[in-house]
Amino acid sequence: MTPVMSIDPKKNHFMVEVSGEVTCVFLSDARILDETTVKTIAEELMRLVDNTFKIKLLIDFSNVEYLSSAVLGKLVAIHKKVQEGKGHMKLAAIKPAIKEVFKITKLDKVFDICDTHHIAMTSFQTKRFGLF
């Protein structure tokens, strides 16, 4: 993967790497809990989605150990925004306990969840979007 852009938003809550057509967001906090952090991350991600037409967004959770349910709500909001912009979002490398939370809340049926970053990247590169 060759990063061509790297952004460190406030307090480095995540890092962005653009690899080909895919925008990869690496969440850096092990614990995404307090409302201010959740709000900051969501706002930054919303801006990213707004600024990228037909975004192919990969959110990498490999560093995340804990999250609050407010994060789930924000992910739904980002997912809707991505869909409005005719883009596609994948979540990758989610720890088993967090994956279970997605399952309990049935969000595993809403989000496209890949086991690893590599699988998510590969599926982005092989999947065709639309008719052309």
Added chain:
Amino acid sequence: MPLEFLHTPEPPPDLGKPLLEMVLPSQLPEKDVALNKLLVFLQERRFIRGDDEEMKLRLVLDEALVNAIKHGNKFSERKKVLAGLYESPTHWSLRIQDEGEGFKPSDVPDPDDPESLLLEHGRGIVLMKSIMDDVRYYRNGSCLVLLRKKG
């Protein structure tokens, strides 16, 4: 099928021996301090074990405290949240009480309704029910009791 849980105007029953009781102002930063105290206590008593358990309990307790501060007391400086941990011979329980008016069970989204999946809120009770052994609302919803079997 809508979520099923006890919701009554009655006050909560005696939950057993009080282990830890706190009075919190209705501010979110205070919630994190209380949450950490509760989790340390639960770990010390071996009511929860391991990182996965802690993660799930943190999620549930966070949800309960945020609901009380945000939806119950609406961040009012005049209103407090009472958080208590209790032990009976068979269970440990957490009681979170706010000074709000409670809620109507009909306002809780039905988790089986496909439209609920795309709501940004309304997953708290689903999570609590799945992670705890029982979820009960007293005083019309302003007093939440979460129960977990010991052992």
